[in-house]
Amino acid sequence: MVGSDKITLVEAEMKKDNNCFAKQVELYKPEFIMHTACPFMQGMNLDQNKEEQNSYIKSTASLIDAAIECSSTKKIVFTGAATSVVGATPETEKDYVYSDALHWADPNSFTNPNEKAKILAERVCWNRISKYQNDQTGAPRLHLSTILPYFMVGPPLT
Numbered sequence: 001m002v003g004s005d006k007i008t009l010v011e012a013e014m015k016k017d018n019n020c021f022a023k024q025v026e027l028y029k030p031e032f033i034m035h036t037a038c039p040f041m042q043g044m045n046l047d048q049n050k051e052e053q054n055s056y057i058k059s060t061a062s063l064i065d066a067a068i069e070c071s072s073t074k075k076i077v078f079t080g081a082a083t084s085v086v087g088a089t090p091e092t093e094k095d096y097v098y099s100d101a102l103h104w105a106d107p108n109s110f111t112n113p114n115e116k117a118k119i120l121a122e123r124v125c126w127n128r129i130s131k132y133q134n135d136q137t138g139a140p141r142l143h144l145s146t147i148l149p150y151f152m153v154g155p156p157l158t
Helices: 020-028 047-069 113-132
Strands: 032-035 075-079 143-147
Touching: 020 047, 032 047, 047 075, 047 113, 075 113, 113 143
Parallel strands: 032 075, 075 143
Antiparallel strands: none
16 A cells, blocks of 8 residues: 555455455555455365455455545556456467457356456456546546466465
8 A cells, every 4th residue: 555655565364354455445545555465275176265265355345445435545456367368268379469458258267266266356346446436526536457467476475
């Protein structure tokens, strides 16, 4: 979270409290938010990680709702995953470019719980922002950008 004169790193336990990030927004009233959190879900079974997936999606929704309510927040950057666009089976045509900003992979095609949770959480972000994007004058008050890395390197923090 970035305020007018400093950067604050916030750690919260979304598995215990789906409003954990919203509480931080209310406390710090940031201008900018960079959401990078996603629990590393052990195992590759979707049913096995359903509770963690739902907790992540609800926590993300709560964060976006709090940012919408916080008049000082101007921008959110959400770290998603490239699979939100390319899906479980990327295009194999040489030099293919994913250029349609409205192209989404089918969340039901994923078997990896992290990938499915990421796409569903990103959709929550875009849906909520689009509903509340304009302030009373009609000018956009809150902007959302997404970063869609194809893979991450390093050990999980949990």
